[in-house]
Amino acid sequence: MTDRQSDPARQAGRLRTITQHIMEQQRAHPTATGDFSLLLGGLTLATRMISANVRRAGIAGVLGTTGDINVQGEVVQKLDDIADTAIRRCLHYRESCGVLASEEAPEPTVLEHPNGVGKYILIYDPLDGSSNIDVDVSVGTIFSVLQRTTFETGKNAVLKDVLQPGVKQIAAGYVIYGSSTVLVYTTGAGVHMFTLDPMIGAYILAAENLKMPEVGKMYSTNEANLDSYPEGIKKYLAWCKTKDAGPYTSRYIGSLVADFHRTLLKGGVFIYPSTAKAPKGKLRLMCEANPMAFIAEQAGGMASDGKMRILDKQPGELHERTPLIIGSKKDVQRILDLCEKHGA
Numbered sequence: 001m002t003d004r005q006s007d008p009a010r011q012a013g014r015l016r017t018i019t020q021h022i023m024e025q026q027r028a029h030p031t032a033t034g035d036f037s038l039l040l041g042g043l044t045l046a047t048r049m050i051s052a053n054v055r056r057a058g059i060a061g062v063l064g065t066t067g068d069i070n071v072q073g074e075v076v077q078k079l080d081d082i083a084d085t086a087i088r089r090c091l092h093y094r095e096s097c098g099v100l101a102s103e104e105a106p107e108p109t110v111l112e113h114p115n116g117v118g119k120y121i122l123i124y125d126p127l128d129g130s131s132n133i134d135v136d137v138s139v140g141t142i143f144s145v146l147q148r149t150t151f152e153t154g155k156n157a158v159l160k161d162v163l164q165p166g167v168k169q170i171a172a173g174y175v176i177y178g179s180s181t182v183l184v185y186t187t188g189a190g191v192h193m194f195t196l197d198p199m200i201g202a203y204i205l206a207a208e209n210l211k212m213p214e215v216g217k218m219y220s221t222n223e224a225n226l227d228s229y230p231e232g233i234k235k236y237l238a239w240c241k242t243k244d245a246g247p248y249t250s251r252y253i254g255s256l257v258a259d260f261h262r263t264l265l266k267g268g269v270f271i272y273p274s275t276a277k278a279p280k281g282k283l284r285l286m287c288e289a290n291p292m293a294f295i296a297e298q299a300g301g302m303a304s305d306g307k308m309r310i311l312d313k314q315p316g317e318l319h320e321r322t323p324l325i326i327g328s329k330k331d332v333q334r335i336l337d338l339c340e341k342h343g344a
């Protein structure tokens with residue numbers, strides 16, 4: 001290696017953008033036609049727009065609510081609307097995208113293109129954790145990509161096409177708008193992480209093939225709901241507090257993307273089980289649990305609803321909720337064993 005090549009500055013200067021990385025991933029799929037890169041390119045553009053808005057929220061007059069209530073029965077934050085609009089605007093003309101299914105909208109939207117309907121379905125939560133925006137807690141965009149199985153455009157046919165189990169995802173990811181804007185995604189060939197450089201507006205590769213620690217020392221759950229938790233979860237949380245366990249540390253931010261991102265990097269487990277207030281769980285199967293489960297499994301972790309693998313669940317409706325136990329394999333397995341013995 002010549003001096004120049006070994007020069008750290010030169011090494012440090014080597015960078016790979018997400019666009020390049022997606023193209024490389026695309027080439028790894030022999031049947032790939034570039035359509036997939038077209039879709040992900042539109043999505044990364046939208047998240048750059050969302051990041052710019054989130055970072056100026058307090059001065060751009062975009063804090064607070066629109067006064068509307070969404071299909072989830074939640075008050076819509078102004079930034080929810082801005083994020084959803086950004087994604088729709090950036091994906092509308094990407095011919096590979098045929099259907100948009102937003103957490104903010106009651107039904108999927110079919111995108112008509114001159115050459116017909118695109119082959120991909122994008123399911124997304126435009127801004128998860130948005131109730132935390134006004135207090136400057138990290139929020140995020142979560143996305144899941146499926147392939148259309150039929151190209152019928154009738155409302156029921158489209159919905160049937162969208163309601164596929166998580167195991168059918170061809171890509172999933174999230175962007176966390178935190179101390180920096182970080183994008184994590186998988187196409188089934190490992191989990192890769194990028195940091196947005198605001199100076200040049202490009203996502204730069206930070207880490208490839210991320211692996212979740214096999215066991216962690218952190219659990220993440222809203223213990224205010226403990227009384228109504230399933231018995232198996234209660235037993236696990238009690239164990240975490242014992243000397244035998246270490247004990248564990250509790251960390252809960254109340255923003256799924258932030259709690260999951262920490263679990264991915266540091267290990268441990270995030271638990272949102274059924275509660276008295278949310279008997280079927282609070283988190284959405286298709287736009288939250290499935291994408292995070294795909295990433296977790298690609299990073300060597302696990303994701304379950306307490307009884308079955310998240311990715312095997314057949315959705316019955318677009319905005320279906322699910323309990324979610326996700327994180328390090330050994331932690332999740334310990335919970336599942338206790339749930340089997342004491343009740344999930």
Ligand code: P6P
Pocket residue numbers: 128129130131222254255256257259282283
């Ligand atoms: P709780 C945010 O509203 C969210 O949908 C997830 O991002 C987060 O994990 C969860 O709800 C927090 O719910 O009931 O603990 O406030």
